Amino acid sequence: MQASQDLYPLIDYVNFKGEGTDPAETALDKETGERQGWGLKQVLLKMNGTANEPMAVLAEFADAAQFVLLQRIRRR
Secondary structure (H helix, E strand, O other): OOOOOOOHHHHHHHHHHOOOOOHHHEEEOOOOOOEEEOOHHHHHHHOOOOOOOHHHHHHHHHHHHHHHHHHHHHHO
Protein backbone atom coordinates (compact mmCIF):
# COMPACT_ATOMS: atom_id res chain seq x y z
CA MET A 1 0.00 0.00 0.00
CA GLN A 2 2.90 2.37 0.67
CA ALA A 3 4.25 1.98 -2.87
CA SER A 4 1.11 3.32 -4.54
CA GLN A 5 -1.41 6.05 -3.89
CA ASP A 6 -4.01 4.00 -5.76
CA LEU A 7 -5.66 1.25 -3.70
CA TYR A 8 -7.93 0.19 -6.55
CA PRO A 9 -6.21 -3.20 -7.20
CA LEU A 10 -6.52 -4.18 -3.52
CA ILE A 11 -10.13 -3.05 -3.20
CA ASP A 12 -11.07 -4.66 -6.50
CA TYR A 13 -9.50 -7.98 -5.54
CA VAL A 14 -11.27 -8.02 -2.17
CA ASN A 15 -14.61 -7.19 -3.81
CA PHE A 16 -14.34 -10.03 -6.32
CA LYS A 17 -12.29 -12.71 -4.49
CA GLY A 18 -12.62 -11.87 -0.80
CA GLU A 19 -10.17 -11.17 1.97
CA GLY A 20 -8.98 -14.76 2.23
CA THR A 21 -9.72 -15.05 5.93
CA ASP A 22 -13.08 -16.83 5.72
CA PRO A 23 -12.93 -20.66 5.73
CA ALA A 24 -15.71 -20.57 3.10
CA GLU A 25 -13.16 -18.97 0.75
CA THR A 26 -11.04 -22.12 0.60
CA ALA A 27 -10.87 -25.22 -1.55
CA LEU A 28 -9.49 -28.64 -0.71
CA ASP A 29 -6.09 -29.34 -2.22
CA LYS A 30 -6.39 -32.92 -3.46
CA GLU A 31 -2.62 -33.47 -3.25
CA THR A 32 -2.03 -32.24 0.30
CA GLY A 33 -5.50 -32.59 1.79
CA GLU A 34 -5.22 -29.05 3.16
CA ARG A 35 -7.63 -26.22 2.49
CA GLN A 36 -6.17 -23.41 0.38
CA GLY A 37 -7.59 -19.91 -0.02
CA TRP A 38 -7.57 -17.55 -2.96
CA GLY A 39 -8.33 -14.22 -1.30
CA LEU A 40 -6.27 -11.10 -0.80
CA LYS A 41 -4.44 -12.63 2.18
CA GLN A 42 -3.07 -15.46 0.03
CA VAL A 43 -2.00 -13.03 -2.71
CA LEU A 44 -0.18 -10.78 -0.26
CA LEU A 45 1.54 -13.76 1.35
CA LYS A 46 2.73 -14.87 -2.10
CA MET A 47 4.41 -11.49 -2.71
CA ASN A 48 8.02 -11.10 -1.54
CA GLY A 49 7.59 -7.43 -0.64
CA THR A 50 11.00 -6.22 -1.73
CA ALA A 51 9.94 -3.83 -4.53
CA ASN A 52 9.42 -0.11 -3.81
CA GLU A 53 8.74 1.19 -7.31
CA PRO A 54 4.93 1.52 -7.72
CA MET A 55 4.83 -0.23 -11.10
CA ALA A 56 7.03 -3.07 -9.82
CA VAL A 57 4.78 -3.54 -6.80
CA LEU A 58 1.71 -3.57 -9.02
CA ALA A 59 3.37 -6.12 -11.32
CA GLU A 60 4.30 -8.29 -8.34
CA PHE A 61 0.72 -8.08 -7.05
CA ALA A 62 -0.62 -9.09 -10.47
CA ASP A 63 1.81 -12.01 -10.71
CA ALA A 64 0.92 -13.21 -7.21
CA ALA A 65 -2.81 -12.91 -7.93
CA GLN A 66 -2.41 -14.86 -11.16
CA PHE A 67 -0.50 -17.61 -9.34
CA VAL A 68 -3.09 -17.87 -6.56
CA LEU A 69 -6.02 -17.91 -8.98
CA LEU A 70 -4.38 -20.50 -11.26
CA GLN A 71 -3.89 -22.71 -8.20
CA ARG A 72 -7.60 -22.28 -7.46
CA ILE A 73 -8.53 -23.34 -10.99
CA ARG A 74 -6.31 -26.44 -10.79
CA ARG A 75 -8.00 -27.54 -7.55
CA ARG A 76 -11.53 -27.60 -8.98
